Amino acid sequence: MDDQITISLSSDHALVLFEWLSSRDERDFSSAHPAEQRVLWDLESQLETKLPMLFDPDYAERVDRARHAIGR
Template sequence: MVEVKFSLSRSEALVLFDWLSRFNETGDPAFADQAEERVLWDIEAFLERQLPEPFDPDYERLLATAREAVRDSTA
């Protein structure tokens, strides 16, 4: 499996951690601050530059396969 790696500044990591923690606790994706949105936009832009799959005509099948590979097992 090919890995995609990215890095965050300490501030970006803290902002992302706080948003993810709130989302996991409440299920509410609302942003408390624009900085949270900025970090997610930056990650999306990075992934868009790294991944050819979103531009593949067979994207839906590729996404389904990726979800299956990542999903928790139900054993």
């Protein structure tokens, strides 16, 4: 059975989560089960398609603003 679960994130939360996932390298997940690695990569891929600002010149500033907004 392939039930779907939908999670709703603010754009700030999605951006911070994407940045965290994309900043991990293979070593960070080397002890994870292959299925866990697959889930993390799939989540990163899905977030990437929903965040058009990833290629904006001010991307790093956007991430910083999102982190600040969430962390206050």
